[in-house]
Amino acid sequence: MSQKKRVLFLCVANSSRSQMAEALLRHTDSEHFEVYSAGSAPTEVDTRARNALEQLGVPTDGLYSKSIEQVAGEPFDYVITLCDKSALECQALPGAGEYIAWNFEDPATSSQKDAYRKTLHEIHERIKMFVLIKSKPAKEASTLHAMSPTEVFKCLAEETRARIALLVTLEQELCVCELTSALEEAQPKISRHLALLRGCGLLEDRRNGQWVYYRLHPQLPEWVTDILKQALDNNAEWLRQDVQRLWQMRDRPGRKPACD
Known part of the structure; x- marks a missing residue:
C-alpha cells in the first residue's frame, strides 16, 4: 500500500469548519489520507459542529482544538485553509507541500437557519471532490x-x-x-x-x-x-x-x- 498523504486543515479558532473537514476527510477516505486540523487562535470544538457531524453519521471521537504551533514541525502534503482570515493569518509551515485556499462562511456568525448543517454539507461536497482529485492517479487523456x-x-x-x-x-x-x-x-x-x-x-x-x-x-x-x-x-x-x-x-x- 502506498504511503498515506498527510492533510492539515487550518482555521482561526479550530472549532467548527476545520474540525468538520478533519472528521469528514477521515471518515471519507482514511485509507489514503492522514488528517489533522489546527488554528491560529484555537478555542474548543463547537458542540453544534460536533452535533452536525454526528447527525450525518460521522464519528467525532478524538476531535479537539489545537494550535498551529503544535503541528508546525510536522510534514504535510496538503495544507488547506478554510476561511480568508486563516489564509492571511497562518504563516507558511516548514516542510509543507501544496497550499490550498477554501473559504466557507462561519456558521457561528451566520443568521441562516441550520447554518451548521449547511456549512457541513458544503465542506462535505468539497471533500468529495478533493478525494476524487487527490487520491487517484491521473487517467489517460x-x-x-x-x-x-x-x-x-x-x-x-x-x-x-x-x-x-x-x-x-x-x-x-x-x-x-x-x-x-x-x-x-x-x-x-x-x-x-x-x-x-x-x-x-x-x-x-x-x-x-x-x-x-x-x-x-x-x-x-x-x-x-x-x-x-x-x-x-x-x-x-x-x-x-x-x-x-x-x-x-x-x-x-x-x-x-x-x-x-
Whole structure:
C-alpha cells in the first residue's frame, strides 16, 4: 500500500469548519489520507459542529482544538485553509507541500437557519471532490471525456464555457481573476464567455466592492442544476488541473456571501 498523504486543515479558532473537514476527510477516505486540523487562535470544538457531524453519521471521537504551533514541525502534503482570515493569518509551515485556499462562511456568525448543517454539507461536497482529485492517479487523456459536459447544453457547446460552468458549480461563485488563473486563459476571453453564459440565463452576477462574482442563476430549473452537479461529480478527471490551479491561487479576493 502506498504511503498515506498527510492533510492539515487550518482555521482561526479550530472549532467548527476545520474540525468538520478533519472528521469528514477521515471518515471519507482514511485509507489514503492522514488528517489533522489546527488554528491560529484555537478555542474548543463547537458542540453544534460536533452535533452536525454526528447527525450525518460521522464519528467525532478524538476531535479537539489545537494550535498551529503544535503541528508546525510536522510534514504535510496538503495544507488547506478554510476561511480568508486563516489564509492571511497562518504563516507558511516548514516542510509543507501544496497550499490550498477554501473559504466557507462561519456558521457561528451566520443568521441562516441550520447554518451548521449547511456549512457541513458544503465542506462535505468539497471533500468529495478533493478525494476524487487527490487520491487517484491521473487517467489517460482518452478517458477524460467519457461523459463530456459539452453534450448537455447548447449554451455549453464550447469547452471553456463548460469548464466555467462546472467550476462555478463547485465553488458556488467565482470572479474573472479566479477563472483566468484556473483556466490559464486571457481575461477578455473569460469575460466574453461569462457574458454568453449570463446572456443565456445560466449565470448571474453580483458586485462586491471592486469585484464582480458569477454564480449559477438562482432561478435555474432543478433539472439543470442536477445535470451540472452530476456532470461535476462524474468528470473530476476532466477538471483536475483547473481545480488544482484554482486552489493553489494565492491572494484570492475575499467576499461577503450573497444574500439569498
